[in-house]
Amino acid sequence: MVYGYIGSMKTQPGKRDDVVAILLSGADSLRELGCRSYVVGLAADDPDTIVVTEVWESKDHHGASLRLPEAKEAIAAAMPMLTGEFTSRELVVAGGLGAGD
Amino acid sequence: MVYGYIGSMKTQPGKRDDVVAILLSGADSLRELGCRSYVVGLAADDPDTIVVTEVWESKDHHGASLRLPEAKEAIAAAMPMLTGEFTSRELVVAGGLGAGD
Numbered sequence: 001m002v003y004g005y006i007g008s009m010k011t012q013p014g015k016r017d018d019v020v021a022i023l024l025s026g027a028d029s030l031r032e033l034g035c036r037s038y039v040v041g042l043a044a045d046d047p048d049t050i051v052v053t054e055v056w057e058s059k060d061h062h063g064a065s066l067r068l069p070e071a072k073e074a075i076a077a078a079m080p081m082l083t084g085e086f087t088s089r090e091l092v093v094a095g096g097l098g099a100g101d
Numbered sequence: 102m103v104y105g106y107i108g109s110m111k112t113q114p115g116k117r118d119d120v121v122a123i124l125l126s127g128a129d130s131l132r133e134l135g136c137r138s139y140v141v142g143l144a145a146d147d148p149d150t151i152v153v154t155e156v157w158e159s160k161d162h163h164g165a166s167l168r169l170p171e172a173k174e175a176i177a178a179a180m181p182m183l184t185g186e187f188t189s190r191e192l193v194v195a196g197g198l199g200a201g202d
């Protein structure tokens with residue numbers, strides 16, 4: 001089943017753009033890992049919140065990507081700039097524009 | 102600015118798949134309206150909740166798409182199958198895989 005994930009994170013004041021840069025730095029390499037979409041957004045109603053929406057070939061593909069050394073390094077680099085306030089939602093992707101291969 | 106929208110809706114019991122079919126029916130035609138991504142997902146934790154994540158060239162493109170007769174018809178067809186419980190979040194899209202043209 002195609003897997004969707006929506007995650008938000010809150011950054012320390014003034015650190016949003018630095019975290020966005022980290023999130024975007026690896027985005028191009030995700031396709032070969034089974035990622036169909038990885039969109040980084042800035043919450044329109046909050047200057048310190050980032051929302052990432054993702055589509056993966058499966059939940060396992062998503063999980064495997066997070067265990068890669070590059071991902072762990074990115075998470076370690078971003079974590080000190082985050083407040084620890086996260087939200088997440090998992091989805092079964094039914095289809096749509098941009099959900100395919 | 103590239104515009105992102107995450108919207109959820111709750112369906113009447115047993116009506117989720119009917120609403121998903123309505124949402125997907127027009128997805129292919131969205132690209133020419135300025136839509137870069139329109140992904141319909143089923144909430145993994147709730148059998149009656151649908152989440153749509155969208156990326157548009159601008160907020161105006163998104164707004165214009167909702168004023169088309171086809172969109173109004175689709176909304177009118179889906180509305181009786183919804184409970185009226187909606188959430189929405191607007192985003193400024195910073196980039197990522199699937200956020201481009």
